[in-house]
Amino acid sequence: MSARKFTQIRFNHYDPEIMQDPYAVFAEVRSKCPLGHSDELGGFFFPTTYEGVKRAFSDFRTFTSTDGTGLPRQPLPLLPVDLDPPVHTAWRRTLNRFFTVEAAEADRERIQQVADTLIDAFIERGYADAVNELTRPFLAMSMLPVIGVPLEDRVELGNKLLWLVHNRVVDPEGGMKVYNEIGVYLTELAAKRRLAEQRDDLLQCLITQDFGGQKLDDGQVYQVLLLTLFGALDSTSSAMSGSLLHLARHPEDKARLVKGEVEWPVALDEFIRFTTPIQALRRMATKEVEIDGGTLYPGDQLLALNGAANRDPAKFPEPEKCILGRDATDHMSFGSGAHVCIGRHFARLMLGTCLKTMLARAYDFTVEDGFQPEYTPSEARAIKSLPIRFTPGNRVHAV
Amino acid sequence: MICVTYIEADGTSHDVHVDAGISVMEAAVRNNISAIEGECGGAAACATCHVYIPAEWQALTGSASEDELAMLEFGEGVDERSRLGCQITITQEMNGMTVLTPVTQR
Numbered sequence: 001m002s003a004r005k006f007t008q009i010r011f012n013h014y015d016p017e018i019m020q021d022p023y024a025v026f027a028e029v030r031s032k033c034p035l036g037h038s039d040e041l042g043g044f045f046f047p048t049t050y051e052g053v054k055r056a057f058s059d060f061r062t063f064t065s066t067d068g069t070g071l072p073r074q075p076l077p078l079l080p081v082d083l084d085p086p087v088h089t090a091w092r093r094t095l096n097r098f099f100t101v102e103a104a105e106a107d108r109e110r111i112q113q114v115a116d117t118l119i120d121a122f123i124e125r126g127y128a129d130a131v132n133e134l135t136r137p138f139l140a141m142s143m144l145p146v147i148g149v150p151l152e153d154r155v156e157l158g159n160k161l162l163w164l165v166h167n168r169v170v171d172p173e174g175g176m177k178v179y180n181e182i183g184v185y186l187t188e189l190a191a192k193r194r195l196a197e198q199r200d201d202l203l204q205c206l207i208t209q210d211f212g213g214q215k216l217d218d219g220q221v222y223q224v225l226l227l228t229l230f231g232a233l234d235s236t237s238s239a240m241s242g243s244l245l246h247l248a249r250h251p252e253d254k255a256r257l258v259k260g261e262v263e264w265p266v267a268l269d270e271f272i273r274f275t276t277p278i279q280a281l282r283r284m285a286t287k288e289v290e291i292d293g294g295t296l297y298p299g300d301q302l303l304a305l306n307g308a309a310n311r312d313p314a315k316f317p318e319p320e321k322c323i324l325g326r327d328a329t330d331h332m333s334f335g336s337g338a339h340v341c342i343g344r345h346f347a348r349l350m351l352g353t354c355l356k357t358m359l360a361r362a363y364d365f366t367v368e369d370g371f372q373p374e375y376t377p378s379e380a381r382a383i384k385s386l387p388i389r390f391t392p393g394n395r396v397h398a399v
Numbered sequence: 400m401i402c403v404t405y406i407e408a409d410g411t412s413h414d415v416h417v418d419a420g421i422s423v424m425e426a427a428v429r430n431n432i433s434a435i436e437g438e439c440g441g442a443a444a445c446a447t448c449h450v451y452i453p454a455e456w457q458a459l460t461g462s463a464s465e466d467e468l469a470m471l472e473f474g475e476g477v478d479e480r481s482r483l484g485c486q487i488t489i490t491q492e493m494n495g496m497t498v499l500t501p502v503t504q505r
Contacts, residue, residue, distance in 0.1 A: 054440075058440065058441070059442070085445075086469055086470060086472070086473070089445065096438075097505065336442070337444055
């Protein structure tokens, strides 16, 4: 084979050091041959331009998901994300009705209550860890009930899922143990529901509906539930904590939002672009193809990096700045193509609710000067802890 | 600018003015025509930009490819006028074209 064109660099989305600032790696690659290659995790290529990443997500015939989308491979396929159209399309169209704009809007009141309940727990005190007291429990409390997890199990299940997302690569043995525990739990949850009274929710749909002409077995129900939970936890919570950090450091942006100088939908797109909670999903090349100045061959592993697309200055000028008011509707944080994030309408609603409620109830929240956020590695890049201070306020619900 | 008229199933009509080069799906989404969703962003991978092209405009829009037809099988109310809006690039010649949208994209 003649010399292949790519930029060789050490990149690994599970490396805690690199993931403090992956954008520096992407920028370096983009400035040379924008197709990167790393020898880590078995070796993989990664486009760093917006167009390159978008193609990897969009052209499912050339960049298949059927070899799995986790890097490294998940122990079991996740459904339906590890399928290509048209098989995937049948699944997706069945699941979509639980995730529409209308479905999210119908849940607005409940999500607002989650925000208020969590803020009540620290509002009188004047300080909080916004990650561990607000954004992470926000997601667990909002989304675990949706799939039918009983109240008493939510904290433990949420903690196990978070641990698995961030540690499965650094501790494979512990990862398998937790993976199996979650598997047993979710499979039992599905089995119990088969015997219970019917409800109109996602879990019922997974049990009752046909997917591509067939009913799902308990194992497949588990594969969908696990994906739903992975997608729902340190994704939106990361957008929330990253946005809160920006607002804590930029009181002028708080003022613009509260005065209505920037429309919320516009601001939310920019927050979601800027924070890019989900950083990476794998594809495999099915044919020889040119991308970002290099060539891939069948069987080559490709990592599609949402954050690389979102920080391409050719698409978003001064991409390292969070500029409320810029048009960021084309951001890649939800991916693109057949697998565009199914939960994106819920994510926007939850993020908007979290930020608006904090601005209404603890407007002057700040972080200490010089605060350096530490980010989790893995597909989900999230701030680990965000200590904030604010003028104490009153609860909205009695104790 | 090119004018394309979108007519929804209930008769609601929207004139949009766009530049050549974008797709029938993008033109609708950018102009907030919610009868076209375009969930997958134009990858012919979701069938949520299903439209009907009246016979008199079909010479300009061409016909669906095999891949497009495979995806259209997931559309609701598909007939011989059906296309995926993301697979039709608007050209200058399409000025004045009418596009009909189905009752639902789901």
